[in-house]
Amino acid sequence: MFHTKKSLGQNFLEDSQILNKIIETASLKSSDIVLEIGPGQGTLTTKILEKAKKVIAIEKDDRLINFLENKFNKEIKEGGLEIIHSDILKFDHEEYFKDSQYQIIANIPYYITGKFLKKFLSSNSQPTKMVLMLQKEVAQRIIGESKDPKKNKESILSISIKVYGIPKYIRTIPARYFEPQPKVDSAIILIEKISKRFFEEIDEESFFLLIKKAFSSKRKTLVNNLDYLPKNDLIKVFKKLNLSPKIRAENLSIEDWKNLYFELIPFPKN
């Protein structure tokens, strides 16, 4: 029996209904190239191989490499699968995918979620879409639990995703479906239409600096977190944009952030 490592976030999925749900969400075409992170024992890999043209699977645990190479001997020989022994956070995907489009499908190890999303979304070689299994709470923070969008609060995390793509909450997956069972429930999410269009007129670095400042103190209103302009001038800007002077960072939409950026960044505080 394989002894799973907690430190590598190893919670394997075997339930074929759930694996099928992930595949269905990806709506794969026979010309698609898929990057899979953490194939583990290859259950999801098998399903992706049935639909896609090529799978590149990056696995960090050296104990699984031999296993995967044996299991998928045929697929590897035929060129449909490449297994790479590497840490996904160190893998040079910009070099690997410089001439090809790709998408990501993965039941990722949850300890790398933030760094993983940042690496691939802000990259110059972004995937076209991602279908991911995440911790349920994280998925909810990204997309919001409520059907009424006004009730959902934005966070640095949710904004950092919505400026690059359109996230959708597909389905909650209870902990019992994993082996071994994690402490938390999970969820399948889809991030579609990934691009850098938002940053055509907006400087990525200055934008995220604005967001960081805006969320720097949770208890303060947005006006009190921003120091780009004297407070009175800032309130005038808010009025112009139809934003309440008492609004908090979590209540602004992506459109509001864009408008605010254009008002504030021409006069950055130096």
Ligand code: SAH
């Ligand atoms: N996809 C499999 C396994 C998910 S568990 C399934 O659904 O059953 C997470 C997998 O990611 C494990 O195989 C673990 O070894 C691997 N992993 C952990 N950290 C990694 C990293 N930094 N880079 C690549 N793979 C990693």
